[in-house]
Amino acid sequence: MSTEELAGQVLLPFYSGLDAEAQAATVQRLHLAGSIIMGDNVPGMSDGQVDTAAMLGVTRRLQAATQAGGRSWPGMIAVDQEGGMVSRLRAPLTEWPAPMSYGAAGNAPLAGDAGTAMAAELAALGFNTDFAPTVDVTMGPADRAVGARSLSGDAGTAAGLGVGFAQGLLAGGLLPAVKHFPGHGSVTADSHESLPVQNGTPEQLRTRDLVPFQAAIDAGLPMVMTGHLAVSAWQPGVPATVSAASYAELRAMGFQGVAVTDALNMGAVTGAYPDDSAAPLALAAGADLLVMPARVDVAHAAIVGAVKTGSLPAGRLAEAAQxxxxMMMWRGRTGAAPGLPPGSGAELSRHISAAAITVLAGPCQGPLVPGSMRIAGGSALDRARFAAAAGAAGISVGSGPLVTLIGFGGSAAAPEAAEAAVAVALDAPWPLADSAAPTRIALYGRTPGAFAALADVLAGRAAAPGRLPAAVGPHPPGSGCG
Structure with a gap:
């Protein structure tokens, strides 16, 4: 390959809007590795659901563009689909609860089944890569960026569940990428906005944040995504994505696969490295695949220019591209996954929420509300879904005790929560620490299946077997009725 072709093979760009033709032309012109699909690239129907036929047309067009130059291996058609808050494609595809559900359920095979089912629906739409799972070990409410995207606050649990979910993705036909090395769950800043600093000692990192990544490496998983956080013990002030010391640590752990950066258009990088200057720096440091530079043409030119000046050794670029x-040749040899129709995993999604739901305070048996209740909080869609699930469970809505839904960023101190008889955290369970409600429930999701699980527990038709995967105020990990 020429330098220009090699530079293309290490770039995975995004694009804005629904014009896949323009993106296909860019992919072909710059010899790019493929494309990542974000939420605004997903074609929709008039009812708000994903137009799956059009989505398949987009991925096929982008895939064709990667092979226009005679490539024999498939291009990378990627997405961020974790479940919960990070879900680029929603109904009619199965909606999955937050990854923390797997930690609350404490069931690695269940996480693997979910990964397989999620991958199978995406594979049917032409995807072959999912930048998931997030294996960051959360430290609790001070963790602003990860929250319920984390599987657990326990390193060993996050490791087992993360490997299980990733192997499920592989079984369903998608390449997984564990993220965000060396662990975004124990820093307080959000790298979408600024550069977090990890001040842990090397021993603290080895015994906590790095544990899930070591497990992923030992399991032979193909990709590790580096995060935009500076590790003081390795290279102070420099994001791991552009830090040679960070990549050296990753390789010293035995990793031989593709090291992929987190999105290069995030605030932690763009402020310090304008005009996509981070692209050649990341490659020189040890990255192999650069995701979402702010302007892919500028990043491509920066890489080519860096090789010409010698600031990026030609051999390092060739190694990254190789x-x-x-990896994509290997993926091509495995054959395209047959896939499953949209919504095939709905019953499994409901089962996961039923296994995860956690009663933090209140009775462990019997009905938690009488035959009628009031609903407050959450979004309009949350309330509508909950009301429908309540009706199916035999609970009417309009009078009786108040059940308050607390969504992402919500507070148990909100006016509608003050008089709640039942407080329900829909995402991370942290708001329950401040709730005065006599009954407090962690749901870890806002899918139809999650609300069905909630309604069954409130009606006394089902138990709540889940246990807290991380501490919530005075409640230690493991708290719950299960």
């Missing part, structure tokens, strides 16, 4: 191409 890793990416080798």
């Amino acid at each position: 890793r990416v191409v080798t």
